[in-house]
Amino acid sequence: MVELKGLPGFRDFYPEELAARSFLLGVWKEVARRYGFEEYDGPPLEPLELYTRKSGDEIVQQLYEFEDKGGRRVALRPEMTPTLARMVGARAPALRKPVRWFSTPQLFRYERKQRGRLREHFQLNLDILGEVDVLADAELLAAALDIMRATGLDATQVRARVSDRRVLAAIFRHVGVAEETLEPVYGVVDKLEREPRERLEAQLKNLGLEPQTIAGIFEATQLRGIEELEARFGGVPSVSEGIAELSKYLEHLEDLGVREFVDIDLSVVRGLAYYTGIVFELWDAQRKLRAICGGGRYDELLQLIAGVDMPALGFGMGDVVLSELLRDHGLLPKPGRSLDCFVAWLGADGQRHALRATQALRSAGLSVIFEFRDRRLANQLKSADQLGARRAVILGPKEVEEKQARVRDMSTGAERVVRFDELAATLAAELGDG
Amino acid sequence: MVELKGLPGFRDFYPEELAARSFLLGVWKEVARRYGFEEYDGPPLEPLELYTRKSGDEIVQQLYEFEDKGGRRVALRPEMTPTLARMVGARAPALRKPVRWFSTPQLFRYERKQRGRLREHFQLNLDILGEVDVLADAELLAAALDIMRATGLDATQVRARVSDRRVLAAIFRHVGVAEETLEPVYGVVDKLEREPRERLEAQLKNLGLEPQTIAGIFEATQLRGIEELEARFGGVPSVSEGIAELSKYLEHLEDLGVREFVDIDLSVVRGLAYYTGIVFELWDAQRKLRAICGGGRYDELLQLIAGVDMPALGFGMGDVVLSELLRDHGLLPKPGRSLDCFVAWLGADGQRHALRATQALRSAGLSVIFEFRDRRLANQLKSADQLGARRAVILGPKEVEEKQARVRDMSTGAERVVRFDELAATLAAELGDG
Numbered sequence: 001m002v003e004l005k006g007l008p009g010f011r012d013f014y015p016e017e018l019a020a021r022s023f024l025l026g027v028w029k030e031v032a033r034r035y036g037f038e039e040y041d042g043p044p045l046e047p048l049e050l051y052t053r054k055s056g057d058e059i060v061q062q063l064y065e066f067e068d069k070g071g072r073r074v075a076l077r078p079e080m081t082p083t084l085a086r087m088v089g090a091r092a093p094a095l096r097k098p099v100r101w102f103s104t105p106q107l108f109r110y111e112r113k114q115r116g117r118l119r120e121h122f123q124l125n126l127d128i129l130g131e132v133d134v135l136a137d138a139e140l141l142a143a144a145l146d147i148m149r150a151t152g153l154d155a156t157q158v159r160a161r162v163s164d165r166r167v168l169a170a171i172f173r174h175v176g177v178a179e180e181t182l183e184p185v186y187g188v189v190d191k192l193e194r195e196p197r198e199r200l201e202a203q204l205k206n207l208g209l210e211p212q213t214i215a216g217i218f219e220a221t222q223l224r225g226i227e228e229l230e231a232r233f234g235g236v237p238s239v240s241e242g243i244a245e246l247s248k249y250l251e252h253l254e255d256l257g258v259r260e261f262v263d264i265d266l267s268v269v270r271g272l273a274y275y276t277g278i279v280f281e282l283w284d285a286q287r288k289l290r291a292i293c294g295g296g297r298y299d300e301l302l303q304l305i306a307g308v309d310m311p312a313l314g315f316g317m318g319d320v321v322l323s324e325l326l327r328d329h330g331l332l333p334k335p336g337r338s339l340d341c342f343v344a345w346l347g348a349d350g351q352r353h354a355l356r357a358t359q360a361l362r363s364a365g366l367s368v369i370f371e372f373r374d375r376r377l378a379n380q381l382k383s384a385d386q387l388g389a390r391r392a393v394i395l396g397p398k399e400v401e402e403k404q405a406r407v408r409d410m411s412t413g414a415e416r417v418v419r420f421d422e423l424a425a426t427l428a429a430e431l432g433d434g
Numbered sequence: 435m436v437e438l439k440g441l442p443g444f445r446d447f448y449p450e451e452l453a454a455r456s457f458l459l460g461v462w463k464e465v466a467r468r469y470g471f472e473e474y475d476g477p478p479l480e481p482l483e484l485y486t487r488k489s490g491d492e493i494v495q496q497l498y499e500f501e502d503k504g505g506r507r508v509a510l511r512p513e514m515t516p517t518l519a520r521m522v523g524a525r526a527p528a529l530r531k532p533v534r535w536f537s538t539p540q541l542f543r544y545e546r547k548q549r550g551r552l553r554e555h556f557q558l559n560l561d562i563l564g565e566v567d568v569l570a571d572a573e574l575l576a577a578a579l580d581i582m583r584a585t586g587l588d589a590t591q592v593r594a595r596v597s598d599r600r601v602l603a604a605i606f607r608h609v610g611v612a613e614e615t616l617e618p619v620y621g622v623v624d625k626l627e628r629e630p631r632e633r634l635e636a637q638l639k640n641l642g643l644e645p646q647t648i649a650g651i652f653e654a655t656q657l658r659g660i661e662e663l664e665a666r667f668g669g670v671p672s673v674s675e676g677i678a679e680l681s682k683y684l685e686h687l688e689d690l691g692v693r694e695f696v697d698i699d700l701s702v703v704r705g706l707a708y709y710t711g712i713v714f715e716l717w718d719a720q721r722k723l724r725a726i727c728g729g730g731r732y733d734e735l736l737q738l739i740a741g742v743d744m745p746a747l748g749f750g751m752g753d754v755v756l757s758e759l760l761r762d763h764g765l766l767p768k769p770g771r772s773l774d775c776f777v778a779w780l781g782a783d784g785q786r787h788a789l790r791a792t793q794a795l796r797s798a799g800l801s802v803i804f805e806f807r808d809r810r811l812a813n814q815l816k817s818a819d820q821l822g823a824r825r826a827v828i829l830g831p832k833e834v835e836e837k838q839a840r841v842r843d844m845s846t847g848a849e850r851v852v853r854f855d856e857l858a859a860t861l862a863a864e865l866g867d868g
Contacts, residue, residue: 004484004520004739007508010477012521015535018473034796036773036803036821039452043444043554044478044540045498045510050438064479066500069546074441076479086438087446096820098806101449106478112503120477135785135806146796255789257797305438339470351569355689362468362580363691369470372532372569386530387470 009110009119016335021122023333024151024319024326025104028124031147032102035139037126040101042083044108048073050082054274054305064110064119076108080125081298081314082305088129089306097130097310118320127314129302134245137278137297138252140313144282144293145258147317152331158292160258161265162249162280165296167229167242168220168266174236175216181207186269189221193267221267226250229264249278274298277313284325292325293317340431342384342410343370344377346396353395357405357423361393364428384410390431393423443544443553450769455556457767458585458753458760459538462558465581466536469573471560474535476517478542482507484516488708488739498544498553510542514559515732515748516739522563523740531564531744552754561748563736568679571712571731572686574747578716578727579692581751586765592726594692595699596683596714599730601663601676602654602700608670609650615641623655624705655701660684663698683712708732711747718759726759727751774865776818776844777804778811780830787829791839791857795827798862818844824865827857 006012013021032039051059065075077083080103088099103125110119126143128136141160148158168189169182177185188203197218204214223229226247233239246264253259270279279296283289295315302310326332341361345354351374358370369387371380377394384392394406394415404417407427418426440446447455466473485493499509511517514537522533537559544553560577562570575594582592602623603616611619622637631652638648657663660681667673680698687693704713713730717723729749736744760766775795779788785808792804803821805814811828818826828840828849838851841861852860 004481004487005524006477006517006520007479007481007502007506008504010479012477012524013475014521014525015472015474018475021475022473034799034801036801038449038771039456040449041447041452041455043440043446045441045444045542045554047438047441053438064502068441068498069544070442072441083440086440087448090439090446091448100803108479110503120479131806133806138789139804139806142793251786252789255786255793257790257793337472352685352689355572355686356691359576359689359691365468367467367470369534370573372565372567372573 007119009117011118011120015337019335020323020332021319024323025122027147027150028102028104028317031143031150032124032126035100035126035143035146037100037102037143040084040087040103041105042077042080042087042103044077044106045074046077046083046086048075050086050305051075051078054082054085054301062109062111064108077105078107078109079316080105080107080123081127081301081316084125084127084129084314085302085305085312088310089302089308092302092306092308092310095130098136099127099129101129102126122319124317125314126317127312129312130310131313132299132311134249134278135252137313138249138256140295140315141253141262141280142256142258144280144295144315144317145261148261148282148292151322151326153325153329155260157285157325157329158261158282159285160262160280160282161268162246162262162278163264163266163268163270164242164246164278165269165275166277167239167246168269170236170239170242171220171233171266172217174233174238175220176210176213177217181209185209185217187271189217189267190269190271192221223266224264226264229266246278270294270296274301274304276300280315282317289321289324292321337388338367339369339387339389340366341368341391341393341427342380342387342389343368343393344380344384344395345371346374346377347400349400350395350397353400353405353420354393357393357395357420360424361427364424365432366424366428381408384408391427393427441553443551445552445554449771453769454757454766455753458757459556461581461584462536462538462751465577465584466558466560469534469560469577469580471534471536471577473537474518474521475537475539476511476514476521478511478540479508480511480517480520482509484520484739485509485512488516488519488735496543496545498542511539512541512543513750514539514541514557515561515735515750518559518561518563518748519736519739519746522744523736523742526736526740526742526744529564532570533561533563535563536560556753558751559748560751561746563746564744565747566733566745568683568712569686571747572683572690574729574749575687575696575714576690576692578714578729578749578751579695582695582716582726585756585760587759587763589694591719591759591763592695592716593719594696594714594716595702596680596696596712597698597700597702597704598676598680598712599703599709600711601673601680602703604670604673604676605654605667605700606651608667608672609654610644610647611651615643619643619651620703621705623651623701624703626655626701657700658698660698663700680712704728704730708735708738710734714749716751723755723758726755771822772801773803773821773823774800775802775825775827775861776814776821776823777802777827778814778818778829779805780808780811781834783834784829784831787834787839787854788827791827791829791854794858795861798858799866800858800862815842818842825861827861 063075275296276299277297281291282293297313299311302308343354345351361368392408404419408415497509709730710733711731715725716727731747733745736742777788779785795802826842838853842849
């Protein structure tokens with residue numbers, strides 16, 4: 001019989017890996033709760049058109065897509081935003097605005113060439129819909145950054161790089177880019193860190209741009225900090241409005257306690273076509289890994305997907321890069337299981353009392369495993385140790401006769417006796433959350 | 435623009451439905467924790483062969499299956515046990531036995547005819563691997579029944595129907611069924627509640643069985659309770675061993691505190707071919723719904739899937755039937771969101787202090803939403819009410835000047851003032867979990 005393996009690019013989560021994933025999802029959910037976001041979820045399988053309508057037909061080559069038995073073109077979800085737009089759009093009039101929702105879907109991509117890369121990951125999606133004020137932009141980034149803090153990462157380890165599509169557009173227009181050329185210019189600028197400048201210059205030239213326009217584009221993308229931006233373009237009326245809004249945004253981030261993480265960096269444009277305002281990415285400070293998180297304002301997508309006019313903004317934060325960073329900094333929880341009690345027993349009477357003790361201890365909220373076999377006590381205690389039990393409860397003939405259990409502290413080895421009828425309450429008080 | 439819909443048979447989980455799902459998954463995880471089970475997960479997409487090897491090629495017509503871009507035959511997982519067997523099999527020598535694992539996967543089925551039925555559901559899978567003792571069988575059923583209790587259901591509302599493949603086999607052999615006919619007979623008996631007796635009799639006759647054998651089969655499946663079983667077949671040596679083990683099982687269930695839920699019912703065989711010992715199903719007491727849960731011992735599956743000799747037992751419990759039952763009994767949590775604080779403000783200074791107060795309150799662990807717009811206070815308080823906030827924190831010009839916030843208890847309308855620097859600690863003490 002040939003042993004079966006899982007598919008390439010898919011992870012098996014053994015308990016140790018699952019514990020790391022649960023830690024991360026737990027942080028996501030806890031911060032989302034503190035920020036007053038409600039959880040939603042959609043189907044992992046959606047009509048293919050949901051994605052092609054947003055991203056064009058090229059997206060198909062990156063998807064797990066197929067025809068189902070009913071002849072429908074379907075795809076495993078590669079991202080959550082189209083589902084969000086579909087769901088919010090379908091109930092737009094009834095939903096209380098602003099909508100504050102989050103979800104932690106597993107997402108799927110399949111590019112033929114992508115050997116050795118993961119084909120699935122989990123991603124926190126956190127979105128605000130129905131609010132145009134820049135305060136909402138600040139709230140969104142604050143949530144992303146408070147997640148960093150909640151994992152234990154600080155501003156020396158993680159940086160937020162913030163840009164603004166409207167500011168970029170105003171500057172690009174100012175240096176001579178025509179309206180219809182803006183999108184392709186974003187596409188080129190988005191590759192700044194991955195391709196040599198000469199190649200990008202050639203690409204910009206191919207878009208029909210003059211040398212001084214190209215120089216202006218590069219100059220703009222090198223601007224760092226609101227002061228540099230203000231000094232260089234503050235005098236250009238079409239740009240200054242956006243700068244004022246960015247300044248307001250930074251002030252809000254200061255008041256929300258996360259300003260120390262934030263850099264203005266106009267080289268960030270975010271690849272996706274649908275962003276319309278402030279965009280941001282979170283990176284490890286050394287930029288050794290890929291982006292931890294990316295997001296921004298996408299005020300026109302609901303119209304495109306759901307025919308509903310609703311401003312929106314949100315971010316996606318995957319589990320893979322963030323886990324890698326946390327591991328590098330020793331911030332993932334230590335592997336190893338925890339157990340409150342292991343119940344050991346000897347003889348038939350001991351077994352019966354062990355089951356009853358187990359039931360009482362579990363009813364009191366403790367995590368308990370009892371021994372299945374009539375083994376030597378030393379072996380049972382070895383199991384208790386391997387299971388990470390904090391206490392062993394021992395029920396042998398003597399204990400049964402005296403109606404009291406022997407309780408062993410597995411870290412110190414100290415033992416004492418506790419009456420049967422007081423066992424659950426006593427250990428719950430010692431070991432419980434309370 | 436045509437509005438896009440999700441696929442038929444797939445659920446959108448809006449926050450209200452997600453809350454019900456989270457409640458159920460929370461109960462599953464909490465009871466699994468108390469029972470000392472560790473969580474694992476596998477990929478939602480697996481090689482098709484993982485399922486055909488276990489269930490034969492007929493299973494294909496019930497699956498979401500397709501060919502991926504690498505030419506692999508793959509399927510969305512219809513059940514979790516094959517993945518479990520694959521994962522445990524791959525690390526069998528290194529894993530501490532008995533393995534106690536659980537998972538809560540979303541599972542998928544697609545039968546062409548199945549109009550109007552769900553094509554996905556969530557299912558708790560809880561399994562013990564590496565233990566032959568009937569104590570493990572009792573532990574497994576106790577876990578399933580403690581989940582019922584943890585949701586609020588009692589023994590008047592839910593019943594466990596228990597049978598044993600080995601006892602059934604011994605009886606069937608005793609009344610004249612040949613070894614090779616056992617499997618098809620199980621298949622017929624499994625339909626007892628869905629098809630008329632005459633049709634099943636005809637099917638048994640087609641298997642070549644004599645009238646008195648058929649009568650014996652029906653008689654056996656009508657046995658209820660260990661006493662009836664003992665009285666009718668206790669004298670048959672090949673059956674009495676299994677009866678003794680079932681008696682032991684019931685005694686263990688008594689000691690584990692769940693005996694009151696349990697009925698011996700030999701009409702339960704579980705459809706799947708791979709069960710080898712005690713099997714069980716949980717049903718609503720009136721049997722108005724489908725089974726809530728089904729499981730049992732499957733000692734040979736690991737061999738088949740992973741080439742590993744390891745006894746195993748487990749159950750699957752779906753979210754759909756159980757949710758329906760909980761809804762019928764009013765045991766699902768009330769819909770509606772909860773929020774600790776809504777922070778209202780007036781004027782630019784009020785806004786800045788609102789953001790700072792929000793940050794402090796969230797850092798203290800509270801869930802907080804602040805107002806995005808400079809609206810009339812009455813409208814802001816209306817939002818606080820709609821959001822289910824327990825407190826409104828109000829920051830107007832007067833409050834800012836006096837460096838204290840007005841705090842309104844949203845249930846009573848009572849207001850008081852709290853100094854800025856004491857706000858977070860004060861409200862955390864009032865509203866926090868502690």
